[in-house]
Amino acid sequence: MSSLAWIDFDEAERQRAQRIMELFQEREARDELGLGAIRDSIADHLFPGTSTIQTRLRYMLFVPWLFQMLEGSNAGPVELAGQARTLENKLANSLKAGGETTGIIGRDAGADLKRLPSSVYWSGLGAWGIRLFPGSTDNLFSSIRHLRGRQALGSEDAALEDRGSRIWAQSLPARPQSLLEAANFRLTFEEAEFIVDRLVAQQPHSLLTFLARNGGGGADCRYIWEHPHLADFPQNARAVVGHSETFANVMHGASLLYNLLLSDLREMSEWSADYQTRLQQWRDGLDMPAIQAWSLDAFWQAIDHPAHRIQPAAKKFVADWLSLVQSGNIREEAHAPSVLVVTDRERRLKAGQSRFTNRAVRDRWTGASGVERLSFRWNQAKSHLRDIANAD
Known part of the structure; x- marks a missing residue:
């Protein structure tokens, strides 16, 4: 084997x-x-930043929002990866509850989903400057405690360390309260403007x-x-x-x-x-x-x-x-x-x-x-x- x-x-x-591996999956x-x-x-x-296995644009925001929900966790890397998978599966259910019928990653696979939205969009998030952290999702799960410690520095040191400790673009729109209850793919004007601004910058x-x-x-x-x-x-x-x-x-x-x-x-x-x-x-x-x-x-x-x-x-x-x-x-x-x-x-x-x-x-x-x-x-x-x- x-x-x-x-x-x-x-x-x-x-x-x-990863692009080589995707050759086996993309039509x-x-x-x-x-x-x-x-x-x-x-x-x-x-x-x-695009990929043939991407579906809808709002996943470029869904992924950061879900991962932000993990940043206060004290769990270790393995547990964080499990929590992230759970959140991404909940998102699929939330999109169905919100009335979406197509473009949902994991709509039918449920907990057996192989390619999570985070893996599909991770490269694009970096290419568009929405993701500032330079490593993989596994690298991020291993680094969250360290990054949180840098953010907790005194005000003068924190100003110097701020750019290096941020995971997402500072102007990332706020996460909707109903994200895991009834979500949809329609962007708000603020969200669309943010994405265009990121493209212009990067x-x-x-x-x-x-x-x-x-x-x-x-x-x-x-x-x-x-x-x-x-x-x-x-x-x-x-x-x-x-x-x-x-x-x-x-x-x-x-x-x-x-x-x-x-x-x-x-x-x-x-x-x-x-x-x-x-x-x-x-x-x-x-x-x-x-x-x-x-x-x-x-x-x-x-x-x-x-x-x-x-x-x-x-x-x-x-x-x-x-x-x-x-x-x-x-x-x-x-x-x-x-x-x-x-x-x-x-x-x-x-x-x-x-x-x-x-x-x-x-x-x-x-x-x-x-x-x-x-x-x-x-x-x-x-x-x-x-x-x-x-x-x-």
């Missing part, structure tokens, strides 16, 4: 490891061809901040590059959006071909016919002038992000596939260059677990892996922006 344990490096390393993160670091680099430029150059400040919650487009006010985006954000559109469109074909090849190997004729149709639709919909003019060097420079390491092999795969797309040489026949590029990439990534070489693994395949065009967390950002716009 194998297990995975945290190694207590710095918070950046911990968050990087959009199905990363059969190793494009995850590229996808996440783009998403973190445009919509930092993520001033992100597209998420621009849209939050300028009422970007009304656009119901499927992809960010279809936004009706794209021309008004800041220049840098507009450039990243342009790159993301071309990247998503180009690499979508590789994902469709991957699924077609597996369907053929499984001898699933209906699946194969569907992917053949979708692959042809993809070919017909390509903006070839834009793809011919696309600069990979400019792309890599624009999306470079300190939190993500894009491996040379991933860059080579993108370059090889792009070259085939630009030459119009995307074919499904055995030994075609496009087939070899896709199958070789998957084999190198998965080794003995490759679906192309491992019959048992292939037979467990259910017919769809990463077939949706990448949207770079726009759905989550759109939901959050809508919650800001609907504050009252």
